[in-house]
Structure formats: structure tokens, C-alpha cells
Amino acid sequence: MKTNNFSIITILLFTFIFTGKAQQSHESSLSKISSSPITYAEKITFHSKILDENRIMNIYVPESFHVASKDHTYPVVMISGSHGVKFFQMISGVIRHLSSVTRMPEAIVISFEEETHYAPNVYANGMWGSREKLEFNADPDKFTKHLKEELFPYLKEQYRAADYRMIIGVSGSSVYPLHTFAKEPDLFQAHITVATADMIGMGYKSNTTFIDTFEESFVKNPNRKAQFYLGVSENDISKDKPYIKNMEELKKRLSPFTSKNLNLKVEVIPNEDHYACIIKALLSSVEMIFPKEKWSPRFREIIKQPGNALKNIDAFHQKLSTTYGFPILPKAERWNSVNSLRFIGGKLLQDGRVEESIQVFKRRIQYRPRSPWAYSSLSEALEKNNQLNAAFETQQKAIALAKEYDTKYLSEYEEQLAKIKTKLEKQGKR
Numbered sequence: 001m002k003t004n005n006f007s008i009i010t011i012l013l014f015t016f017i018f019t020g021k022a023q024q025s026h027e028s029s030l031s032k033i034s035s036s037p038i039t040y041a042e043k044i045t046f047h048s049k050i051l052d053e054n055r056i057m058n059i060y061v062p063e064s065f066h067v068a069s070k071d072h073t074y075p076v077v078m079i080s081g082s083h084g085v086k087f088f089q090m091i092s093g094v095i096r097h098l099s100s101v102t103r104m105p106e107a108i109v110i111s112f113e114e115e116t117h118y119a120p121n122v123y124a125n126g127m128w129g130s131r132e133k134l135e136f137n138a139d140p141d142k143f144t145k146h147l148k149e150e151l152f153p154y155l156k157e158q159y160r161a162a163d164y165r166m167i168i169g170v171s172g173s174s175v176y177p178l179h180t181f182a183k184e185p186d187l188f189q190a191h192i193t194v195a196t197a198d199m200i201g202m203g204y205k206s207n208t209t210f211i212d213t214f215e216e217s218f219v220k221n222p223n224r225k226a227q228f229y230l231g232v233s234e235n236d237i238s239k240d241k242p243y244i245k246n247m248e249e250l251k252k253r254l255s256p257f258t259s260k261n262l263n264l265k266v267e268v269i270p271n272e273d274h275y276a277c278i279i280k281a282l283l284s285s286v287e288m289i290f291p292k293e294k295w296s297p298r299f300r301e302i303i304k305q306p307g308n309a310l311k312n313i314d315a316f317h318q319k320l321s322t323t324y325g326f327p328i329l330p331k332a333e334r335w336n337s338v339n340s341l342r343f344i345g346g347k348l349l350q351d352g353r354v355e356e357s358i359q360v361f362k363r364r365i366q367y368r369p370r371s372p373w374a375y376s377s378l379s380e381a382l383e384k385n386n387q388l389n390a391a392f393e394t395q396q397k398a399i400a401l402a403k404e405y406d407t408k409y410l411s412e413y414e415e416q417l418a419k420i421k422t423k424l425e426k427q428g429k430r
Contacts, residue, residue, distance in 0.1 A: 041092060043113075046154075050146040056113040057151075058085065060092040061159055062099065062106035064333075069367050073162035073327055075107045076155060078188075081119065081173025084111030087278060091168065094282055102297065102339060104290040105328060107166075108159055118143030119175035123206045127198040127242065134172070134202065140179055144187060162326035166190040166227075166289070170278060174199050181228060182213040189325070190227035192285045195274050197232040197243035200250055211250050218257045225261040227289050228254075231281035233272040263288060294320065297330075299344040309348055309356040310363060313341075332367035332374070341367070342377065349381050357381045372402035376413050383420055388427070392420045 041060040048055050062074060078084075079091060088111040099106040119136045128134070155161035167188045169177035174193040178200065181191045193199070203209040218224065230250065237243050247266050258264050265288045269277035297316055303309040313330050320328040334340035338347070345360035361378035368374045375398035382391035395417045402410045 040096075041088070041109075048146050048150055050142060050150055053116075058088050058111045058113065059159070060088075060096070060109040062096070062108070064106060065159065067368060067370060068332070069369055070160065071327070071329060071367060072106075073160045075105055075162050075164040075166065075326065076152070077107050077109045077166045077168065079109070079111040079173075080167055080169040080176050081112075081117045082114070083170040083173040085113050087111075087168075087170060090279065091282060094279065094286075098283075098286055100335065101337070102331060102334065103292065103295055104286050105324075108155065108161055110155075117173065117176070119173075120179050120204065122175060122199075122202040122204060122210075123208075125202055125207065125209065127201045134175065136175070140176060143176070144180070144184055147187065164189050164324055164326045166192060168192045168282075169194070169196065171195040171274065172199075175202075178210045181226070182210060182217055185217060185221060185224045185226065189225070190229075190289050192229045192282070194231050194278050194281045195233065195236060196230055197236065197246050200230070201242060201246040209246075209249075211246070211253055214250070215253045218254065218262065222257060223261060227263045228265075229281075229285035229288055230266045231269050231277060231284060232267075233274055233277040234268050234270045235273045237268050294323070297339055299339045300347065303344060303348065303353075303356075308359075309344070309353065310359045313344070313360075329367065330363075332364045333371075342374070345377060345381070349384060354381060354385045358385060370401055370405050372398040372406055372413060373409065375401060376409075376416065379416065379420070383423075388420060388424050392417065392424060395420055 041058055044057045044059060046055055046057070047053070064072065065074070077091070077095060079088060088109065092109045095104070095107050095109055098104045116138050117136050118138045118140050119134075120140045121133055121135045121137070123133055124131050152161065152165070156163075165188045167177045167180065167190075169175070169192070171194070174196040177188075177191050177193055178196070180187050200210045203212060230247065232243060232247070247268075251264070251266050254262060254264055265285070267284065269280050269284075272280060297313075299313065302312045302316055305312050317328050317330050331340045333342050338344065341360050341364040345357050345364060348354075348357035348360060358378065358381045361374065361381050365371070365374045365378060375394050379391045379394040379398060382388075382394060395413060399410065399413045399417060402408075402413055
């Protein structure tokens, strides 16, 4: 028995030592060689003369911003108040994904690192127990002036911001978005509020609510266009019956205007808590503002329609542009999808619609002027159309851009150029 115990102990000890050495060996083989940060946004500090203070802004810009032509402009999504920093990365990531699969336009996302929340003081009207007011002790009108005269022009000049803006408010940080929906109807084209069923029951005066002010605004300006979303978690609703009353009152009072220019969605997010519901609410609000049937172009179906392929693609996007009030362009590139100029140009070429293919590839170059791939694709179409000199010059441009910006396929571009040159020599043209 003692021998057996000794044997077991020996085996365990040996195993421990061997495993430890193996672990050390494993750790050694995975030792860090190098590291670099992954950045997706930047932090900007600037001075506001209107607010007379330094401001810190987080900003995410779409990946295409750095490679797309100046034809491209981007809506702005502003996350309000102190919650903005907390949810900036998540909201930016969701928007990045949805825009990459053409479920919404690419957009700039901003939030602020601020101690002062520029919201109006409001009466709680029993929404927060015995608390009489929510006091922010700030001037929301001055902040609005800052946005109109300083920040939005800056974003337009430096980041090609479009004249289409959305604001997101979560819980207590939704007071300023509610204020702008009531008092500044043209400042934002879409308002997204989450965990806000209590806030809409508050108001500028005792025993008046934001709902009252919303209705007054639409009565005075029944033709105003607006998108308003309010989502609240099921858990919040189960605790506070006044929240349900507020939501029903909001729908009732604004329903007369939904048949015209108001798009309104008020909903309970099932099986979720106060802050946990934000992603689901964001997805739902995006579907409301940018419904799939409008925002998911099927390029293969579009080019089957009578008429010119590129004109049909342009017509689809012009309709969107008219609806939303800013230029919405066909995607030049889209990862792993047929719904882009890159793919559909190749499809047209494959189908023998060579002239239309050339038109599409020229537009792709217009939208991606530094893309060697775009030039090489056009060269291929020109070659197939027997425009060999033009194909040769275009392929030379592809090679020049590849050497300057992206050498990944340089050898392939050079091989293609050599083939075109051989054809030209056989025809005695070079």
C-alpha cells in the first residue's frame, strides 16, 4: 500500500513537473513579439467661444471617409449627455456594421466628455418619487447655438457631414433630445430615446409634460417632418404604471400627425432591463428610420429592369436622396456582397453588356479615385471592348496607384499590362 501511494505521488509529481514545463514552453511559444493599438475613433479637444469653455468630443468616421471621393457626405449621429461616452463604442460599432451591409447610410458618430449637461430644468411631475425637479443648471439654448454655429459647420467642413442629423438620448440624458424635439424641430431629423417613458411625463412647468409641448409644436407646424422613437424595457414598465400611461398618451396625442410627416414608434423591449435594452432599441429605431425595403438594394434585380444599368442604379439612390434630403450614393465597394459597383460592373461584363460595364467602372473610379483595383477593372472592360490604348493607359494608372497606396496585387496588374501590350504589338499599335 505504501509503495502504491509512493508510486501515485511520484506519478503526480512527474505529471506536475512535466505539465509545468509544457506550460512554460507553451507560454514561451506565445510570447508577445509586437503590439499596436486598434483605433476606430479619435478624441478632439476644441474651444467653444459661444459656451466659453473647452470641449472634448469623441468622433467616429466611416472607414470609407479616408478613401472615398468628396461626393460622399455622411449623416451625423449625436449621443446626448453623460451617457454618450458610456455607449459611444457600442453605438459606433452597431452603426458601422449596419452601414457596411447597406441597412442604413454610413454615418459620423459623436459624443461628448462633459461635466455640464446642457439640458433644461424640468418638473418631475411625480415621475421620480418625491423629487420636484431635475435641475441641470445649464443653458440649453446656448448649447443649441453652439451646435448650429460652431460644431455642425465644423463637422461639415472637416468631415463632409451631411445636413441630416440624428440624436440619441438614454435615460436622464434624453432630456436635451426631448427639448430639441419640442423646441428645435429642424436641428435633428431623427430623435431616438431609450428608457425615457418617465421623462416624457416631465415638463417645463409643473403639471405640464413634454407630451403637451410636442403636440403644441405639431399643431403650430403640422407640416414639419420628424422621426421619433421611444423604447423602454419590459422591466421598467413592470415597476412603474405611470410609464405605461405616458407611452399611451404620447401615441394618442401625436397620432393625428403620423398620417402626414411624423414617423412615430413607441415600444416595450421584452425581457430586458433599463440599460440592457439599448442595442435592441437601437436596431429597432434604425429599422424605423431606414426600413429594409428601402435600404437593401438588389443590384442584380435593378440591372434586369428595362433601360441602362447605371441609370437604373442612380434612380434607386436618387429616390432615397429625395426622401432623406441628402445625397445617397451607390456603394462603390462592399465586402462579400454583390450589391456594389465593383461586383455589378463585373456582372455586366460577364453578361456581354460591355458598354454598360465601362460606365459602371468609370463611376467606381469617380467614387474611389485612389483604388488601383478600380482602374484595373475598367482596363479589363476596355480591353474586352477592343479599346486597347485606353486599356493600356488605364492599367498603367492602376500600377502607379498600387505602387503608391496598395502593392498587394501589383504583380497581377503588371502581368495584365504586359498582356495588353502584347495585343497592341500584334496589331502594330505599339
